[in-house]
Amino acid sequence: MRMRWRGLTLATGAILFAAGAHAAPATPEMLANACAGCHGTYGGSAGPTMPSLANQSKTAIVEAMKKFKSGERLSSIMGRLAKGYSDAQIEALGGYFSAQKFHPTVQTVDKAKVARGASLQEANCSRCHLDDGKDGKDDTPVMASQWLPYLQMQMADYLSGKRKIPEKMEEKTKPMSREDLDALLHFYASVK
Amino acid sequence: MTIDRRDFLRLLGAGAGAGALYGCATPGGAPAVGSSKELMPKTGRRVVVVGGGYGGTIAAKYIRMMDKSIEVVLIERNDHFVSCPFSNLYIGGIIKDLTPLTIRYDKLVANHGVKFVQAEVTAVDPAAKTVVTSQGTLKYDRLILSPGIDFRLGEVKGYDAAAMEIMPHAWKAGPQTVLLRKQLEAMKDGGTVVMSAPLAPYRCPPGPYERASMISFYLKHHKPKSKLILLDANPDVASKGPLFKKGWKDNYASIFQYMPAKKVTEVNASSRSVLIEGIDEVKGDVVNVIPPQRAGHIAVAAGLVGDDKNWCPVNATTFESTKHKDIHVIGDACIAGAMPKSGYSANSEAKVCATNVVALMNGKEPVELSGINTCYSYITDKEAISVAGVYAVKDGKIIGVPNSGGVSPGDYSQAKTEAIYAESWLRNILTEMST
Numbered sequence: 001m002r003m004r005w006r007g008l009t010l011a012t013g014a015i016l017f018a019a020g021a022h023a024a025p026a027t028p029e030m031l032a033n034a035c036a037g038c039h040g041t042y043g044g045s046a047g048p049t050m051p052s053l054a055n056q057s058k059t060a061i062v063e064a065m066k067k068f069k070s071g072e073r074l075s076s077i078m079g080r081l082a083k084g085y086s087d088a089q090i091e092a093l094g095g096y097f098s099a100q101k102f103h104p105t106v107q108t109v110d111k112a113k114v115a116r117g118a119s120l121q122e123a124n125c126s127r128c129h130l131d132d133g134k135d136g137k138d139d140t141p142v143m144a145s146q147w148l149p150y151l152q153m154q155m156a157d158y159l160s161g162k163r164k165i166p167e168k169m170e171e172k173t174k175p176m177s178r179e180d181l182d183a184l185l186h187f188y189a190s191v192k
Numbered sequence: 193m194t195i196d197r198r199d200f201l202r203l204l205g206a207g208a209g210a211g212a213l214y215g216c217a218t219p220g221g222a223p224a225v226g227s228s229k230e231l232m233p234k235t236g237r238r239v240v241v242v243g244g245g246y247g248g249t250i251a252a253k254y255i256r257m258m259d260k261s262i263e264v265v266l267i268e269r270n271d272h273f274v275s276c277p278f279s280n281l282y283i284g285g286i287i288k289d290l291t292p293l294t295i296r297y298d299k300l301v302a303n304h305g306v307k308f309v310q311a312e313v314t315a316v317d318p319a320a321k322t323v324v325t326s327q328g329t330l331k332y333d334r335l336i337l338s339p340g341i342d343f344r345l346g347e348v349k350g351y352d353a354a355a356m357e358i359m360p361h362a363w364k365a366g367p368q369t370v371l372l373r374k375q376l377e378a379m380k381d382g383g384t385v386v387m388s389a390p391l392a393p394y395r396c397p398p399g400p401y402e403r404a405s406m407i408s409f410y411l412k413h414h415k416p417k418s419k420l421i422l423l424d425a426n427p428d429v430a431s432k433g434p435l436f437k438k439g440w441k442d443n444y445a446s447i448f449q450y451m452p453a454k455k456v457t458e459v460n461a462s463s464r465s466v467l468i469e470g471i472d473e474v475k476g477d478v479v480n481v482i483p484p485q486r487a488g489h490i491a492v493a494a495g496l497v498g499d500d501k502n503w504c505p506v507n508a509t510t511f512e513s514t515k516h517k518d519i520h521v522i523g524d525a526c527i528a529g530a531m532p533k534s535g536y537s538a539n540s541e542a543k544v545c546a547t548n549v550v551a552l553m554n555g556k557e558p559v560e561l562s563g564i565n566t567c568y569s570y571i572t573d574k575e576a577i578s579v580a581g582v583y584a585v586k587d588g589k590i591i592g593v594p595n596s597g598g599v600s601p602g603d604y605s606q607a608k609t610e611a612i613y614a615e616s617w618l619r620n621i622l623t624e625m626s627t
């Protein structure tokens with residue numbers, strides 16, 4: 001099966017190439033460059049609803065891709081794309097983007113909301129979203145400087161049940177008002 | 193177009209001094225003459241890229257990102273580029289001007305050291321590894337062509353440069369796009385708009401259907417007594433068929449009429465009419481003719497098109513022409529197997545080509561292609577549908593990776609979300625091209 005041998009070539013570095021042409025298997029960079037038309041060069045997004053992938057936690061990318069692929073995480077387009085990659089290629093993509101430089105976004109945030117969010121994050125979110133959202137531990141994504149409209153769309157999907165919210169995260173978000181949750185997103189988006 | 197002609201005229205008599213060159217003829221038939229003075233004497237290793245659109249900008253930038261020791265000269269006839277993607281939204285009145293669709297080249301120069309030359313490329317000499325431009329000649333080690341498309345005007349009788357000013361194609365974004373929009377605005381309510389689409393393959397398979405949706409959107413909201421007819425040479429909607437048809441039925445049933453297997457072979461500009469197979473005449477108040485296409489003139493003139501005489505066969509890993517060594521063709525002009533002729537494909541192909549041009553110039557093994565295409569089409573101002581694909585090479589051909597890709601869900605459950613993401617798609621891809 002095609003997918004399997006592509007994965008294998010990537011894992012073993014063996015060269016299996018047809019029709020006389022010699023070519024090395026797609027490198028992480030080759031794979032990732034194809035994503036950059038949508039997510040930005042090196043994964044730094046310029047479009048406010050498209051997430052930056054640069055400096056994202058490797059596990060968060062890999063988990064997201066696997067969930068897009070299986071359909072466990074709802075998506076508009078990523079599911080169709082993720083199905084084109086083997087697990088080994090998904091690892092390579094995660095490795096590539098997590099190694100890119102942090103991409104600070106220039107975006108407008110509400111100062112009062114940022115302040116409110118800053119006062120709430122420690123008690124509610126910082127256990128998992130470490131260091132003001134700058135550090136992505138395991139499958140917890142980096143949120144610092146992520147695009148606010150993207151974060152808001154994701155939070156809306158969590159709250160409506162379209163995206164399955166992690167149980168322990170829900171324990172924190174459930175009692176909070178929509179305004180406070182939004183304030184938290186303003187805070188994370190503002191972190192440089 | 194007018195700029196080109198003026199340039200040619202100014203240089204006429206300067207003499208190309210290049211008998212062995214693959215010459216280029218202008219649409220009007222007059223020989224395009226280049227200047228024979230060497231523009232920038234080549235000192236180190238150099239790649240020349242022709243075409244500052246979806247493919248060329250990315251190839252130029254990524255070569256510089258990957259290897260700063262290679263000089264990259266980007267040649268483009270205009271000092272700016274207007275994106276075809278989203279130009280249908282302008283035609284539909286959703287975007288008010290073309291500024292958000294326009295890029296310039298200054299940041300590619302400043303950020304990556306790409307050298308930009310504004311000139312018309314008039315000939316290529318594959319043996320001497322030289323391109324002739326309206327400003328002078330340039331030598332290259334490798335040449336990358338991303339010239340987009342030109343029209344096969346011989347197949348639509350009467351559709352000449354003058355007819356285009358009356359019945360615009362708007363299939364290259366810019367003045368033509370503005371002209372079509374102005375005509376729609378000037379049309380009386382109750383008028384008829386006629387569109388024609390060519391047989392595939394052509395630039396952007398879903399493009400004519402998105403345009404039909406956007407014109408219908410405009411008519412519905414501003415001129416509801418009007419009608420739109422699409423005469424499609426194809427036997428059926430060539431891309432995202434069921435999705436487009438649902439969108440038309442749900443939104444534009446009383447305005448839009450889709451007519452498959454109707455090939456326009458002739459136009460009559462003075463009566464604003466088109467002829468189907470030279471027989472049935474269809475008249476419109478506004479007529480948008482999308483003619484059949486082939487690789488940009490320069491690729492044809494350089495002897496790079498294949499047996500079909502229209503498109504350029506290339507190696508599926510390096511995008512090197514199978515006709516001439518050291519010349520690579522990407523974007524709409526090339527035959528990229530399963531990858532459609534789209535802006536996103538051109539972007540993805542450019543990166544694969546850049547990677548392998550750098551590898552070849554450094555004596556390294558090329559890297560196998562991994563590509564993506566994604567293309568959004570708007571149905572209304574707030575709903576869009578998409579097609580997506582992931583590509584790899586098998587047996588020397590570019591194929592879609594099995595069990596991946598496809599179109600949006602048929603029930604339009606994601607259409608509002610996709611309309612939002614599509615805006616960021618444009619922002620990111622144009623930012624990639626211009627910074």
Ligand SMILES: Cc1cc2nc3c(=O)[nH]c(=O)nc-3n(C[C@H](O)[C@H](O)[C@H](O)COP(=O)(O)OP(=O)(O)OC[C@H]3O[C@@H](n4cnc5c(N)ncnc54)[C@H](O)[C@@H]3O)c2cc1C
Nearest residue numbers: 243245246247269276277313339340396523524534535536
């Ligand atoms: C209405 C419409 C809507 C579309 N929508 C989408 C979409 O939503 N998504 C998508 O992915 N694609 C879309 N496309 C397709 C997309 O525009 C093309 O596939 C893409 O532009 C191809 O890139 P390219 O580099 O091959 O050519 P282009 O982008 O056209 O670039 C070619 C450049 O080369 C220059 N050039 C050509 N010849 C010479 C010469 N001899 N000397 C100097 N300069 C020269 C031209 O001036 C031009 O700037 C659409 C197309 C149309 C018409």
